[in-house]
Amino acid sequence: MKPELLAPAGDLEKVRIACLYGADAVYIGGNTLSLRARSDVMEYAQIHEAVRIAHGYGKKLYLAVNIIMHEADLDGLDEQLVALAATGADAFICSDPYIIERALALTQTDIHLSTQMSVTNSIAVNEWQKRGVKRVVLARELTISEIKAIRQATTMELEVFIHGAMCSGYSGRCTLSNWMADRDANRGGCAHSCRWAYDLYQGQTKISDAFYLGATDLEASDYMDELDKIGVNSLKIEGRMKSVHYIASITSAYRQLLDDRDRVHLQPMAHQWLSRAKNRPTGVGFLGGRDHVEQIYAHTPLGKTAVFVGLVIDYDPLTRYALVEQRNHFRPGDVVEILSPKGIKGSIIIENIINSEGMPIDAARHPQETVSIPSDIVLEPYDMLRSVRDA
């Protein structure tokens, strides 16, 4: 059985995009019990709607309930868990052993153990299974052979990260942000202090002012075949706070890799597809072993190879005009590539742009303004237009 493709979402639009672009399941923040608190938090009604959207597409919806609680957070936990379960979510992704205990006692919702607990071996995996956990999201420090060894020693569902930003340290155990920025990483406040430049001293002598702790982002497209063969149950994309274009691009690329039997031939193209949404260097993390040299994030950000300029709202096949919501500046003459849930449809030249009053304009420069553009390629709602630098 093919592994599940699990995509992130920070709002309802992203839930829909993730489902349309090929995710089998989507994870979102579970109210205030989620890391990334406030930034992408959804209230219960929104969570309920997210579940409805995902289920409507025949997909699953998981809730991150992965804070590490302090004494002051304990009040009301039971009520929150019951309310979250009532949204119909398919699983809670948890770290705190007490949240897991209460969720198991109070709800029928499946429990997935978050990577924040840094599970690195089969003994720990089996212990969590004994405790009622349905799935473990393995630590991102594992090599492919370690994942394989764990798979052989357990019947637990296993989830592995395949793409996105990664903690450099063992997840859940880093307090750099707490110390450097007074922000509790385990309660949604990570300030990414691992990506700052530090001075490095040898004894009393300063030897560098550019020492970085952070890891390059993960890109595991070359490991899809192996992860599939090993029998990993779920492949996870990181990035609840990323854009709809990021979610669509990355999810769609991995979807195609998972679905195509001749995966090996798609892999070179997959790198290009994935690069469309990339703005940091990527590597294979620990999947390739413990060769760390290429894993350290020590470079200036890359320029994106694609800029998301518009989301298709509607298309009239008679007039061959598409109604588009602007997401970034574009103008007549620009060449845009069309990303759709079925893959890349091709490219068009923007011949003209008509505003909502029916007047031609020299550029779509206002965020989220609705404009019409002609397209000989048949477009559909939720197709994305992007200008591509290396097309």
Next chain:
Amino acid sequence: MRIVAKMHHLTELETFMEMNLDVFLLETPYAKAAKHPFSMDDIKGLTASVHRQGKKVYLLMDRMIHEGDLSGITGYLSEVSSFVDGIVLADITVAIILQKLGAPRIGIYQPGPLNTHHHIASFVQDLGMRGWVLAPELTLSEIESITSVDSGVEIGFQGFGHIEMFHTRRHLLTSFFTHEAQSFDPQATYFLKEASRQEYYPIIESEEGTTIYRPIMSSRAYLDRLRACIDDVYLMRLDIDDDTYFQQVKAYLTGDFSLIHEEGYSIGYLEKMIDMDPEVGS
């Protein structure tokens, strides 16, 4: 309240005995960033000597346990679990193995920032452990709130020294020096500094990864309140010269800090509540 101090060499036994130290903490090959691991024979010998004085020995086994470690650590635990008093662990795998071995309750759960509320005690108890060490990021009032609940397991706190704030499986120093085409001296002492702060963070690389520590903290001003609620206060030793460390241990044991100079030491988080829910910028 017991004082737990870290021993680096066999020759220090007499010094600590004279101080009437309560608990001797020894590094093992399964300790994170181990610089002074003791051999099995030394641990056996030391434990016998320490027990004769009515004191305790804890072993530090706080590495993350990967699949390839399981066989070795199981054998190691089956040997040491019969005679030491405590095993300080960061990965519950160690506790699970101890349970499977039918070992006595000797595990002490110290996973860094994860022990933040009183319900963790029942998790610890359920895994057959004797105690847990509170997250170093707790305020004193949080500590008092947690410990006001009778948990039935012992509670520890890291009360002095450089406290860990980051641990990775990556070899960050080796990577840096390789990238810079320079040579990494594993015997040298390295520190990090953030440009806007006047403080230094020790960074240590060992075979199993890289660890970074906060500046030295001291809880001496709060000892009376800690004494009322904490069973074990751990005095960390990393990057502290021997004489200074011995003076500190003695002061914590006697309560006499008159000869102690602590300029520049912080109080950690004891009075510092940090933001739970800030605006995250990226």
